[in-house]
Amino acid sequence: MSMQARSKFLKFAVTLVLAVFTSAAAAHEPLPSWNDGATRSAIVDFVKRVTDENSPDFVPVAERIATFDNDGTLWTEHPMYTQLVFAIDRVKALAPQHPEWKTTQPFQAVLDNDLGALAAAGEKGLIELVMASHAGMSTADFEAIVTAWFETARHPRFKRPYTELAYQPMLELLAYLRENGFKTYITSGGGIEFMRPMTEAVYGIPPEQVIGSSIKTEYQMQDGKPVLMRLPEIDFIDDKTGKPVGINRFIGRRPIASFGNSDGDRQMLEWTAAGSGARLMVLVLHDDAGREYAYGPANGLPETHFGTFTPSLMQEAQNSGWVVISMKDDWKQIFPPEK
Amino acid sequence: MSMQARSKFLKFAVTLVLAVFTSAAAAHEPLPSWNDGATRSAIVDFVKRVTDENSPDFVPVAERIATFDNDGTLWTEHPMYTQLVFAIDRVKALAPQHPEWKTTQPFQAVLDNDLGALAAAGEKGLIELVMASHAGMSTADFEAIVTAWFETARHPRFKRPYTELAYQPMLELLAYLRENGFKTYITSGGGIEFMRPMTEAVYGIPPEQVIGSSIKTEYQMQDGKPVLMRLPEIDFIDDKTGKPVGINRFIGRRPIASFGNSDGDRQMLEWTAAGSGARLMVLVLHDDAGREYAYGPANGLPETHFGTFTPSLMQEAQNSGWVVISMKDDWKQIFPPEK
Numbered sequence: 144m145s146m147q148a149r150s151k152f153l154k155f156a157v158t159l160v161l162a163v164f165t166s167a168a169a170a171h172e173p174l175p176s177w178n179d180g181a182t183r184s185a186i187v188d189f190v191k192r193v194t195d196e197n198s199p200d201f202v203p204v205a206e207r208i209a210t211f212d213n214d215g216t217l218w219t220e221h222p223m224y225t226q227l228v229f230a231i232d233r234v235k236a237l238a239p240q241h242p243e244w245k246t247t248q249p250f251q252a253v254l255d256n257d258l259g260a261l262a263a264a265g266e267k268g269l270i271e272l273v274m275a276s277h278a279g280m281s282t283a284d285f286e287a288i289v290t291a292w293f294e295t296a297r298h299p300r301f302k303r304p305y306t307e308l309a310y311q312p313m314l315e316l317l318a319y320l321r322e323n324g325f326k327t328y329i330t331s332g333g334g335i336e337f338m339r340p341m342t343e344a345v346y347g348i349p350p351e352q353v354i355g356s357s358i359k360t361e362y363q364m365q366d367g368k369p370v371l372m373r374l375p376e377i378d379f380i381d382d383k384t385g386k387p388v389g390i391n392r393f394i395g396r397r398p399i400a401s402f403g404n405s406d407g408d409r410q411m412l413e414w415t416a417a418g419s420g421a422r423l424m425v426l427v428l429h430d431d432a433g434r435e436y437a438y439g440p441a442n443g444l445p446e447t448h449f450g451t452f453t454p455s456l457m458q459e460a461q462n463s464g465w466v467v468i469s470m471k472d473d474w475k476q477i478f479p480p481e482k
Numbered sequence: 483m484s485m486q487a488r489s490k491f492l493k494f495a496v497t498l499v500l501a502v503f504t505s506a507a508a509a510h511e512p513l514p515s516w517n518d519g520a521t522r523s524a525i526v527d528f529v530k531r532v533t534d535e536n537s538p539d540f541v542p543v544a545e546r547i548a549t550f551d552n553d554g555t556l557w558t559e560h561p562m563y564t565q566l567v568f569a570i571d572r573v574k575a576l577a578p579q580h581p582e583w584k585t586t587q588p589f590q591a592v593l594d595n596d597l598g599a600l601a602a603a604g605e606k607g608l609i610e611l612v613m614a615s616h617a618g619m620s621t622a623d624f625e626a627i628v629t630a631w632f633e634t635a636r637h638p639r640f641k642r643p644y645t646e647l648a649y650q651p652m653l654e655l656l657a658y659l660r661e662n663g664f665k666t667y668i669t670s671g672g673g674i675e676f677m678r679p680m681t682e683a684v685y686g687i688p689p690e691q692v693i694g695s696s697i698k699t700e701y702q703m704q705d706g707k708p709v710l711m712r713l714p715e716i717d718f719i720d721d722k723t724g725k726p727v728g729i730n731r732f733i734g735r736r737p738i739a740s741f742g743n744s745d746g747d748r749q750m751l752e753w754t755a756a757g758s759g760a761r762l763m764v765l766v767l768h769d770d771a772g773r774e775y776a777y778g779p780a781n782g783l784p785e786t787h788f789g790t791f792t793p794s795l796m797q798e799a800q801n802s803g804w805v806v807i808s809m810k811d812d813w814k815q816i817f818p819p820e821k
Contacts, residue, residue: 205682205688282730326690335731335734336734339734343544349544349735350733350734350735351665351732351733351734351735353734357731360727360730360731361723361727362723362724362726362727362749362753368756369726369749369752369753369756371726371727371730378731384700384701385701387701387708387710388699388700388701388710391621391699391710392674392696392699392717393690393732394689394690395674395675395678395689395690395692396688396689396690410701410708413708414701414708417707417708
């Protein structure tokens with residue numbers, strides 16, 4: 144075939160493929176686990192506006208960045224953060240090598256299952272737990288430990304692996320955004336290396352699109368092979384005002400859509416909203432004690448230690464036109480079917 | 483068209499498109515600005531091995547990560563780093579607001595064009611220059627300053643914008659790797675926010691694939707609008723042992739190919755090499771005083787303050803089978819044609 148004929152033929156074939164794909168896509172309704180209503184419409188309308196080349200709100204593919212909080216936005220964070228369960232399990236597993244933990248807080252609290260004493264240890268205690276359980280090994284060893292833990296750990300209420308407690312409607316939303324040219328990122332207060340071993344399989348999000356809190360690592364030569372050792376020192380906390388900082392550092396572009404569920408996501412949504420052009424800011428409200436959990440204290444829901452959604456955040460959402468998802472009203476189902 | 487007929491037709495059309503693309507790709511020889519020889523062959527052979535599904539060295543697309551140093555690897559770093567020229571220009575522009583600089587080092591050295599005094603100020607002096615010129619404004623303002631500077635600044639020898647002093651053979655290499663499913667990253671000791679305004683246009687590398695050194699930023703509300711303010715405090719130095727740390731933090735995967743030109747890239751190449759499976763480690767040797775610059779001190783080339791390539795690094799490259807590019811022998815041309 145001549146170059147010219149080939150080029151002409153190529154154009155023809157591409158047009159055919161696009162035509163078939165487009166008609167196939169139109170046949171499939173997005174977000175099947177979402178109830179019809181204002182929430183679903185706000186999301187679908189936004190995606191249509193930014194992807195339609197004839198819309199004044201059109202956004203080029205390269206700038207279609209969407210950022211998602213993880214705990215409480217993409218998966219369950221109750222009765223406590225999954226990573227805290229992991230830290231507690233690790234402390235228990237490591238306890239035989241640390242007899243002093245039997246009489247030292249916050250370790251004693253963990254070993255005695257004394258949640259009151261654990262809560263009393265506060266943030267300082269939590270950081271000590273994380274350092275003891277997350278540092279002192281290479282990044283490769285930590286990845287292996289996390290991967291093995293996810294395989295055996297089960298949620299106390301739902302009796303399923305934590306990786307199966309991602310929200311089905313949010314999985315559909317991630318896929319829908321990617322089908323529409325979005326790059327989807329996680330921006331979590333959780334540990335970046337705790338999440339990366341599972342995000343590709345659970346969310347279809349590759350490690351390079353996961354932003355989170357981190358501890359320092361150090362390049363060392365061990366037996367002539369380089370390793371990155373995890374040090375017991377905080378590097379970065381990707382929460383509250385840290386979320387825009389992390390987004391700017393890792394992505395270098397402002398998201399046009401962002402999704403959270405708590406006061407820890409407030410600044411990320413503000414940062415997203417402050418860009419020019421069409422924007423979508425969304426918060427998940429946990430108001431479904433029957434199928435998942437109910438906590439706020441916004442809307443009179445119970446107080447919580449994990450994923451606080453204050454009345455002040457609800458006020459800002461209402462004043463600013465942010466979308467608030469009611470799990471109870473907007474989602475047909477919460478979790479994917481059992482495997 | 484029925485679903486079944488559509489699906490059958492779709493398969494047929496896709497096959498046709500693939501066939502035409504494949505034959506078009508075969509017709510075009512990669513890396514035209516590279517001389518035939520061992521260097522070019524090593525690169526092309528590696529790419530063929532990792533992209534051929536029938537090769538034992540095949541690597542899935544998601545894992546085809548290639549990391550590139552910037553200064554001296556992708557663009558010229560002599561007579562000094564481009565970012566240092568920028569810092570000097572900024573100090574001169576800001577001098578009227580800082581009368582004290584006339585009598586304070588290292589600023590006095592800059593204002594007097596006294597390179598000896600500037601060199602004597604050492605690393606501490608350089609950091610002071612960077613802080614004075616790179617901090618104290620929002621990230622948006624800094625981006626605007628950098629963008630404007632790139633438009634007017636000219637290289638003292640080549641009299642061209644710095645953005646035109648990327649190496650033509652490396653631009654072809656970046657494109658060739660991307661055509662073969664690689665994700666190309668910059669991993670530079672230079673400032674992440676100094677590079678991002680130009681990497682997409684110059685290298686085809688989007689901001690989220692640029693890793694570099696950084697100063698801290700802080701989320702602030704100014705007149706009800708959120709901004710990220712650049713603070714005069716080092717956050718991360720992405721050089722030497724920092725490069726594997728930065729790669730792990732930003733990408734979370736080990737590169738299968740990496741490219742550098744100096745001792746600052748040594749640990750990145752070691753980290754790349756230490757993975758399992760096929761690997762490609764490449765160093766650019768500046769041995770072309772006629773068309774660009776010549777410096778080492780490897781191979782008896784002159785000493786330099788910018789982009790040192792020591793005999794010890796050359797020894798490691800030879801022992802480990804790393805590829806060393808001779809600019810003089812391997813490259814047909816250095817820079818892209820003038821615009």
